[in-house]
Amino acid sequence: MAAPAQGRGRRAARRADRGGADLTVAGTPPEDGPTQTRVLRVARTEAADPEVPLPEYATAGAAGADLRANFAPEARAVGCLLAPGARALVPTGLRLEIPAGFEVQVRPRSGLALRHGVTVANAPGTIDADYRGPLGVILVNLGAAPVRLRHGERIAQMVLAPVTRARFEAVEALSDTPRGAGGFGSTGRG
Numbered sequence: 001m002a003a004p005a006q007g008r009g010r011r012a013a014r015r016a017d018r019g020g021a022d023l024t025v026a027g028t029p030p031e032d033g034p035t036q037t038r039v040l041r042v043a044r045t046e047a048a049d050p051e052v053p054l055p056e057y058a059t060a061g062a063a064g065a066d067l068r069a070n071f072a073p074e075a076r077a078v079g080c081l082l083a084p085g086a087r088a089l090v091p092t093g094l095r096l097e098i099p100a101g102f103e104v105q106v107r108p109r110s111g112l113a114l115r116h117g118v119t120v121a122n123a124p125g126t127i128d129a130d131y132r133g134p135l136g137v138i139l140v141n142l143g144a145a146p147v148r149l150r151h152g153e154r155i156a157q158m159v160l161a162p163v164t165r166a167r168f169e170a171v172e173a174l175s176d177t178p179r180g181a182g183g184f185g186s187t188g189r190g
């Protein structure tokens, strides 16, 4: 079971009462530590089970906060059976308000990938700062056996990451480098 939320102020609690909440920061180092922390506002979807914990960092040094499956009421008892080779859009029951200048990356959990071959089909999934819809995780079963995903189970992890956008400038020629056009294994193996 997830660790209890820490450091949630009265404002965050009030927001939670209205259906939104600040990202739970259990396991986050103190504010004056080397790790940057940002408030990421989270709202539960209408169909979400509020008993499923918000994303949480499992340890003080974790880069990703674990995301849990949050199925609609009629699917909660059975979850989702992922046949070998099959994909599913698994609901997290969450909507995010990502701060401007950031994105959220949805990445696989290595344990699920190693033990069952279950990974994120579009890894890393990109959640845009201006997206306000439900956060879904596209899981694929690359293993040989069917895998049942259970309601409330940790299925993936999300990383809040800064974004640098490009301003594209069309030019006639690019600067020279020793690599030039060599790629795709041009430096050999070993």
Ligand SMILES: O=c1ccn([C@H]2C[C@H](O)[C@@H](COP(=O)(O)OP(=O)(O)OP(=O)(O)O)O2)c(=O)[nH]1
Binding pocket: 106, 122, 125, 126, 127, 128, 129, 131, 134, 135, 136, 137, 138
């Ligand atoms: O794993 C994912 C990937 C995306 N999204 C949501 C958030 C994201 O901001 C939006 C669009 O994602 P993306 O840009 O990857 O999808 P697209 O296929 O390019 O669709 P669009 O035309 O809507 O941008 O869908 C998810 O919930 N989970």
